[in-house]
Amino acid sequence: MITSQYLIHLAIIHHGQYHKIKKALEEPPMQPPYLTQKAITILDDCYPTRLKHLTQPPFVLFYEGNLDWLLYPSISIVGSRHPSDYAIQILKEGFHYLNPKLAIVSGGAQGIDGLAHECALSHQMKTIWVCGHGLGRIYPKIHQRLYDTLKQDHLVISEYPFETQAFPQHFIHRNRIVVALSDTCLVMSGLLQSGTMHSVKFALELNKNIVSIPHPINDVQGEICNHLIENGSGLLTNVIEFAKL
Helix, strand or coil: CHHHHHHHHHHHHCCCCCCHHHCCCCCCCCCCCCCCCCEEEEECCCCHHHHHHHHCCCCEEEEEEHHHHHHCCCCEEECCCCCCCHHHHHHHHHHCCCCCCCEEEECCCCHHHHHHHHHHHHHHEEEEEEECCCCCCCCCHHHHHHHHHHHCCCEEECCCCCCCCCHHHHHHHHHHHHHCCEEEEECCCCCCCHHHHHHHHHHHCCCCEEEEECCCCCHHHHHHHHHHCCCCEEEECCCCCHHHH
């Protein structure tokens, strides 16, 4: 019989890699060792239903903080690691109009992700950081203070076991969780060939509401937003419309 403890054990020894865990589940289960990392599994009642809509839902979510944050209505905020001053200004101003009952989900990266978490804290909103690495390994290092705050008072989650190194493909896998946990995906900036575009593709696959902000045509970091608007995404024409999210 497959148990939650066994799933956590497999996630640890296979470093959270979906296909290796799936293959191991085809073998007879063994007795797992005693586990100390906090985690929930796809077998648990508290596992987010939203994640089960993914083609490859994470078998295990390791966490620090308050799992109740997963129960709240939420939006994901995604964008460039190097956003323009325009995108930064719009996001900061828009937070004044966001529904304070929303949980803000993002990936903790430098740029828009980190700013979304920081703005949520400034406005006493709930926020969830989905990591592309194991808990306890801070990336980027400049977000050490942010990580420490969120793991105490909010929620940090990862499908990768404690201290697992960050690899490029992990951030793509992380993006699917960020989007799946949200009701709406707010795209603030990014290039067409970027991690943000992976988030958009996941949002389309999951039939999520996608909303963008228009950018000046000479702002290269806004090309993904203008592209989405041209192709029918939701559009915010002023910061007051953040209240609609």
